[in-house]
Amino acid sequence: MRSDFLVYGSPQIGQEEIDEVLDTIHSGWLGTGPKTQRFEKEFATYQGIENAVAVSSCTAAIHLALLAAGVGKGDEVIIPALTFCATANAVIHAGARPVFADIREEDLTIDPFDVERKISSKTRAVIPVHLYGYPADMASLRSIASKHNLHLIQDAAHAAESEYRGKKMATYGDITTYSFYITKNLTTVEGGMVVTSNREWADKIKVFALHGMSQDAWSRYSDRGYKHYQVSMPGYKYNMTDIQASFGLHQLNRLETSLLRRDEIWNRYDEAFCTLPFILPPSPSDSTIRHAKHIYALRVANGASISRDECMERLYSQNIGSAVHYTSLHLHPYYTDEFGYRKGDFPVAENVGETTFSLPLSAKLTDSDVNDVIQAVCGIFK
Ligand SMILES: Cc1ncc(COP(=O)(O)O)c(C=O)c1O
Structure with missing residues (x-):
């Protein structure tokens, strides 16, 4: 028997992450700033999609994705029954009702036939989860979504590297969300990302993620001089910090x-x-x-x-x-x-x-x- 306990989900953290975190601490700016921006750009490039917004978790990412897509009170969102509770809870936080569909034996992802059975006049979106990293049947789900005019918001918490028909998963969703929780393939200790080719939604998500403010703290406090901000909505406190992004930049490289x-x-x-x-x-x-x-x-x-x-x-x-x-x-x-x-x-x-x-x-x-x-x-x- 081994002498020490083998912890499930312990991540690989390299010297590069440690050096980057120290560099951030010594830089004097630890909050959302230039490293978060760089991480967003590099993650978007890796996924082959133009816009990425770094947030505090995948739960926050799904919540904001639903709000950006206009999903709210009185709406229904279909999700797989076998997923982490955050997928359902984010739907509830958006004011909508999560409707469960069963998964398929062959790949354990959401069953498109059951999705179609669960559609009602209130259904606004489907959230496939690429369970364990196995891509859901996006061709069938896209065809159902188009037929019923539904948003396809992906929970890609397990699927940063997954590809479907030779392309990264982000290509297939209206909005795709990722988790950088400590056990994930890419970790920022806690963190998440929203990726979308819809620029307007990305801009909205950025504002939602930081109190509804028009300028983030870095653009107010940087060496470019103080900028006034305006609050356009009662937003959330879901931003990622440069300390987290310091992990993310090197985890992404690896x-x-x-x-x-x-x-x-x-x-x-x-x-x-x-x-x-x-x-x-x-x-x-x-x-x-x-x-x-x-x-x-x-x-x-x-x-x-x-x-x-x-x-x-x-x-x-x-x-x-x-x-x-x-x-x-x-x-x-x-x-x-x-x-x-x-x-x-x-x-x-x-x-x-x-x-x-x-x-x-x-x-x-x-x-x-x-x-x-x-x-x-x-x-x-x-
Ligand atoms: C499938 C799935 N969705 C969502 C989440 C929530 O991610 P986070 O902890 O970053 O909020 C997780 C986290 O484990 C997950 O496994």
């Missing part, structure tokens, strides 16, 4: 090499576990689909002699951390009580939520860490 390392780990896991009573995470067979390999979630097969929670306990007893992504939202008390969902409403999401557990997959893992995980998982059935 995004592709980190993916190569996670790809190696993913393949080692697949090889080691393919004969055990697990369903391996789906991998795209189509070369035009690129999986961001954010979460490696093993699914305990029907009829296995052990439950998911027992698997996690055995890993824990071997000093290996694991996680659950996620319990289907309709089974959490708030959504059950508020929206009247019941057990059995979303059978695929429910089953995946009850049977999967996620293994450490960070680019930070050494070969020896990976060996420890493999040994511990194989040991579950001994």
Whole structure:
């Protein structure tokens, strides 16, 4: 058994990030400023889209994306039942109602057939989630969105590097949102980004994200001289700081090499576990689909002699951390009580939520860490 606990989701932070954070501290300007602007530009370039606005989280990003698209009170937004609660909560913060759709067995992303079934006269938007980094079926979703005049707002919290039909996910949404939370492929400790080719929406989101003010603090306090600001709406406090952007700039530079390392780990896991009573995470067979390999979630097969929670306990007893992504939202008390969902409403999401557990997959893992995980998982059935 390993001597120290292997923390699930521990990120790889390089000397470049540490030096950049120190440089920011010594520069005298730590808030939203030139480094945040640079990070926005470089992230937009990476995604191949013109406009990016850095914010404090993906939750904030989804909230502002909905507001910019004019989604609000009385509207409905369709989201997958299997996602992090933030996807639903952001819809509620915008004043709308989240309507759940089931996911597909083959890739665990939102099922376009169920989306179409859930459309009502109040539906204004669909938020696909590229779960674990696997792109949702954007061709079908775009065709549904066009037919019913709906906005397609992507929750790409897991999918900074994902591609669909050879292009980054941002190409396919009206607005696309990203998370830079500590466990994500690119982390700013906490943070998020909104990306859109709609300049007017991007400008609106920028103002929404900082109190509704016409000038951010950097443009007021920089060496270009003080500028007065005006408040045009009661906005939010969702801005990113230059300390966060200092992490982001170098994490972005390392995004592709980190993916190569996670790809190696993913393949080692697949090889080691393919004969055990697990369903391996789906991998795209189509070369035009690129999986961001954010979460490696093993699914305990029907009829296995052990439950998911027992698997996690055995890993824990071997000093290996694991996680659950996620319990289907309709089974959490708030959504059950508020929206009247019941057990059995979303059978695929429910089953995946009850049977999967996620293994450490960070680019930070050494070969020896990976060996420890493999040994511990194989040991579950001994
Ligand atoms: C699918 C999904 N959506 C949204 C979020 C929210 O991201 P953040 O923590 O940056 O607000 C997360 C975070 O884990 C997520 O996994």
